[in-house]
Amino acid sequence: MANLIVSIRFYNYMILGYFLTICSIYLVLNIISFKAIRKYTHKITHIELKNVFRFSNTKPISLIVPAYNEGNTIIDSTKAFLQLEYPEFQIIVVNDGSKDDTLDKLITHFSMKKVHFGVIENLNTKPLRGVYMSSKYPSLIVLDKENGGKADAINAGINISKNPLICVVDADSILERDCLLKIAHPFMENENTIAVGGIVRIANGCKVKYGRVLEIGPPKSWLGKIQVVEYLRAFLFGRTGFDSLNAMLIISGAFGCFKREALIKVGGYKSDSLGEDMEIVVKMHEIIRKNNPKARITFVPDPICWTLVPENFPSLRSQRIRWQKGTVQSLGLHKKLFLNPKYGWVGLLAFPYFTIFEMFGPIIEFSGYVIVILSYLLRITDVSFVVVFFTAAVLYGIVLSILSVILEEMSFRKYPKGVHLFILFCASVLENLGYRQLLTWWRFQAMVEYLFGARSWGKIEKKGFTVL
Amino acid sequence: MDWYTGSNFNDLIIFLVWGLALLVILLAIYCFWLRLIYDLRGKKRKKLFSRWEEIIFEYLDRKKLPSEIVESMPKSEYDYFLDFIKDYLIVIKGEDFKRLSVLINQTKLFSYLINKLKQGNSQMRSDAAFFLGLARAYKAKEFLRERLKDRNDSVSYNCALSLAKIGDIDAVSDILIQYRNCKNYSRDSLLCILFEFGNSVCQSLLQHLLKEKEDSLRILIIDVLGHYRYFSAGKAILNLLNLSNNNELRIHCIKAIGRMEYIEALPTLRRCLDEPDCVIRSQAISAIGKIGDITIENKLVEKLGDENWWVRYRAAEALFSTFEQGKESLKDILAHSKNKKAVSAAQVILTEKAMGV
Numbered sequence: 001m002a003n004l005i006v007s008i009r010f011y012n013y014m015i016l017g018y019f020l021t022i023c024s025i026y027l028v029l030n031i032i033s034f035k036a037i038r039k040y041t042h043k044i045t046h047i048e049l050k051n052v053f054r055f056s057n058t059k060p061i062s063l064i065v066p067a068y069n070e071g072n073t074i075i076d077s078t079k080a081f082l083q084l085e086y087p088e089f090q091i092i093v094v095n096d097g098s099k100d101d102t103l104d105k106l107i108t109h110f111s112m113k114k115v116h117f118g119v120i121e122n123l124n125t126k127p128l129r130g131v132y133m134s135s136k137y138p139s140l141i142v143l144d145k146e147n148g149g150k151a152d153a154i155n156a157g158i159n160i161s162k163n164p165l166i167c168v169v170d171a172d173s174i175l176e177r178d179c180l181l182k183i184a185h186p187f188m189e190n191e192n193t194i195a196v197g198g199i200v201r202i203a204n205g206c207k208v209k210y211g212r213v214l215e216i217g218p219p220k221s222w223l224g225k226i227q228v229v230e231y232l233r234a235f236l237f238g239r240t241g242f243d244s245l246n247a248m249l250i251i252s253g254a255f256g257c258f259k260r261e262a263l264i265k266v267g268g269y270k271s272d273s274l275g276e277d278m279e280i281v282v283k284m285h286e287i288i289r290k291n292n293p294k295a296r297i298t299f300v301p302d303p304i305c306w307t308l309v310p311e312n313f314p315s316l317r318s319q320r321i322r323w324q325k326g327t328v329q330s331l332g333l334h335k336k337l338f339l340n341p342k343y344g345w346v347g348l349l350a351f352p353y354f355t356i357f358e359m360f361g362p363i364i365e366f367s368g369y370v371i372v373i374l375s376y377l378l379r380i381t382d383v384s385f386v387v388v389f390f391t392a393a394v395l396y397g398i399v400l401s402i403l404s405v406i407l408e409e410m411s412f413r414k415y416p417k418g419v420h421l422f423i424l425f426c427a428s429v430l431e432n433l434g435y436r437q438l439l440t441w442w443r444f445q446a447m448v449e450y451l452f453g454a455r456s457w458g459k460i461e462k463k464g465f466t467v468l
Numbered sequence: 469m470d471w472y473t474g475s476n477f478n479d480l481i482i483f484l485v486w487g488l489a490l491l492v493i494l495l496a497i498y499c500f501w502l503r504l505i506y507d508l509r510g511k512k513r514k515k516l517f518s519r520w521e522e523i524i525f526e527y528l529d530r531k532k533l534p535s536e537i538v539e540s541m542p543k544s545e546y547d548y549f550l551d552f553i554k555d556y557l558i559v560i561k562g563e564d565f566k567r568l569s570v571l572i573n574q575t576k577l578f579s580y581l582i583n584k585l586k587q588g589n590s591q592m593r594s595d596a597a598f599f600l601g602l603a604r605a606y607k608a609k610e611f612l613r614e615r616l617k618d619r620n621d622s623v624s625y626n627c628a629l630s631l632a633k634i635g636d637i638d639a640v641s642d643i644l645i646q647y648r649n650c651k652n653y654s655r656d657s658l659l660c661i662l663f664e665f666g667n668s669v670c671q672s673l674l675q676h677l678l679k680e681k682e683d684s685l686r687i688l689i690i691d692v693l694g695h696y697r698y699f700s701a702g703k704a705i706l707n708l709l710n711l712s713n714n715n716e717l718r719i720h721c722i723k724a725i726g727r728m729e730y731i732e733a734l735p736t737l738r739r740c741l742d743e744p745d746c747v748i749r750s751q752a753i754s755a756i757g758k759i760g761d762i763t764i765e766n767k768l769v770e771k772l773g774d775e776n777w778w779v780r781y782r783a784a785e786a787l788f789s790t791f792e793q794g795k796e797s798l799k800d801i802l803a804h805s806k807n808k809k810a811v812s813a814a815q816v817i818l819t820e821k822a823m824g825v
Contacts, residue, residue, distance in 0.1 A: 042591055043622060046598040048558060055663040056695045056727075057656050115819045118812030120777045138824040162781075188656035388481045395488035402495045409502045421503050425496055 008375055015368040022357055029241030030403050036244045037411045049181040053087050060088035062161030066153035067171035071100040074171055075109050080211030086180035090139045092157040097147025106142050110134050123155040123268035151269035151276035167257040172308050179303035183257045192294040194262040197251030199235045202228050203306035213306050216414050218423050221311045225427040226435050233404040243299040247350035253277030255305035275326015282334045285346050317442050324446035331359050362443035394432045401428035516548050528564050538575035546580055550599055557602045572603035585611055590620040601630020609636045616642055621652040632664035640672050662692045670698035687720045694724025702730035715745050726755025734761050746776035757786030772810035780813035788817050
């Protein structure tokens with residue numbers, strides 16, 4: 001019994017240390033992000049992007065859109081992709097063996113015809129069933145293949161793309177018209193840039209017409225509203241902060257741009273990956289930065305990709321469980337980066353941060369709740385301490401969420417009405433009262449499932465955009 | 469040992485909770501205050517812009533003088549006005565542009581911007597350099613040149629870009645030296661600056677090319693000369709192609725020669741078709757296709773079977789675009805050739821051309 005009490009006390013210290021460390025990291029990231037975003041917003045006001053990209057050094061882009069059962073959104077999003085502003089780009093929609101009418105809709109709507117088309121690269125993928133092109137839309141290619149997962153579909157797209165930059169976009173996403181100009185700019189600014197991530201914002205609640213977001217508003221459900229704040233925090237201060245240290249470990253699968261040669265060099269996406277977006281970035285750090293420490297993987301907070309998020313608990317759970325398993329898988333595959341000074345801040349900060357706080361975080365946090373209850377039952381600590389400590393943790397979470405909303409206010413101010421700001425503020429509070437604890441529980445479940453070998457993608461219910 | 473259960477620690481945490489609660493309230497107030505400030509600024513901006521919209525069209529219609537617009541304006545509105553006029557200066561061309569630029573170049577705004585360039589913080593210096601370039605403020609070139617060496621990358625870049633917009637060819641040397649010494653902007657950024665000068669920069673760049681020893685700068689210059697199809701540089705570029713051992717440099721030479729359709733380079737380009745470097749082979753084919761060498765049809769057909777995809781693709785493309793019978797040759801290969809690589813290359817080009825890619 002005495003040993004148990006000593007162990008519990010020791011664990012309590014660990015939890016306290018964990019809490020203080022994560023708070024400090026978030027604080028530092030916040031400070032860095034404020035500075036970086038201010039610098040970026042100033043810079044972008046004086047860049048005439050259309051002028052920059054009018055010369056012969058412009059790098060053409062292949063936009064790869066993996067699509068699986070995206071019949072509800074594929075036409076709207078493809079139309080939006082066709083309207084993007086960029087001097088030279090092609091769109092490769094990869095139908096990954098959809099069981100719905102995704103392919104039929106594409107063929108009918110865009111008058112596509114089956115053509116013979118050879119592959120350029122030989123990344124391993126499931127067999128191709130056909131390539132479709134249209135003389136009405138010469139920049140659009142539809143690739144039909146057997147189902148092999150998102151990573152496999154992207155690899156199939158890479159195999160037929162010719163352009164030096166490859167942009168990967170989710171089929172249920174809408175890109176703002178100038179976003180290719182913005183996401184390609186870091187490749188012009190710094191020749192060592194090998195990958196760029198853009199910001200992903202939530203389209204639920206926004207009004208869409210002709211494949212464009214015309215009216216921005218928060219989602220109807222509180223689950224959606226909370227995710228708006230969560231995304232703001234993840235992108236505006238998480239990604240921006242790590243980017244300032246050249247230590248980005250993830251580029252959102254919904255929208256990212258890569259140098260083609262870098263993707264080929266690392267052998268493309270890992271086909272059976274659960275978190276292909278993280279795995280490819282970690283792999284790039286491991287393989288490319290080993291030979292070229294100057295290689296840069298960066299984040300731009302402005303090129304906006306609007307995406308739909310799940311607004312019901314089963315779909316959200318499924319998504320978050322997959323994300324967690326993807327994180328565990330990616331970190332496990334590239335564990336040699338852990339505390340490896342050869343990889344700079346990635347090895348010394350980002351990788352350990354993700355391992356401790358993202359991968360093991362749910363276990364530590366969940367066990368923390370259990371231990372705190374045990375401590376109370378064994379009279380190691382009193383109830384007032386538990387309540388006060390929990391309140392402090394929740395309040396700190398609220399502070400971080402509000403800081404993200406402030407960062408948004410100081411930079412892009414996408415939500416136009418005062419009432420939107422009030423909603424975001426309420427969501428910042430609500431997020432920390434139940435939602436985060438629920439996520440911790442799901443992520444804990446994901447860890448357990450992963451350890452016992454359950455590694456499927458899960459199902460997410462998808463609705464279309466709100467069309468005006 | 470169990471200090472964390474002690475009342476002191478509890479007090480500390482309670483103090484922290486109150487502190488955090490207060491911080492939440494303060495941050496919320498700050499957030500709404502920010503929104504209020506931005507909304508008020510937005511309203512002011514909108515009001516000023518709608519007033520200036522009318523004034524600016526009257527001015528362009530020659531119903532107002534520059535001094536009538538700017539001289540009466542309070543200094544606090546200068547930045548709003550610059551923000552307002554920015555899009556007009558970017559979009560409008562010709563005589564109207566000249567009249568608009570007078571609003572900056574021949575009014576108090578000019579000295580305002582020069583002061584910002586000289587004494588402001590990095591953001592102000594960068595802004596000032598940007599607007600002076602946008603308004604083609606020729607009088608500001610000496611100040612901009614001074615600021616080329618600014619420690620802040622953004623200021624230095626905006627000064628170089630503005631000098632390019634102004635067309636100050638004499639500044640090319642300084643810009644190249646600055647790039648060589650500091651590398652404070654990328655290769656592509658420097659290219660954009662050099663392109664911005666227009667084709668009038670080519671003569672000066674050719675002189676630099678003849679003197680330049682550093683390959684990275686040679687490549688940049690060659691890219692600009694190629695972009696503007698500066699035929700007079702053909703000989704110098706061909707010499708570099710023949711004499712250099714740096715394959716990257718040679719690739720850029722081939723691209724430039726192809727763009728300027730420098731026919732004297734054909735013998736060299738033909739030799740390049742059998743080089744071990746696949747990028748050289750593919751670019752040479754592309755250049756030959758652009759120049760239009762009708763003597764190498766068989767060689768191009770042979771290259772359809774090359775081990776590298778890009779060489780095969782460029783060969784098919786050159787066959788299609790250079791020869792009258794090219795399309796038929798590719799169709800023939802598609803129908804009868806047993807070489808899978810050649811068939812695939814022919815297939816891609818025929819499909820792309822049929823679809824208008």
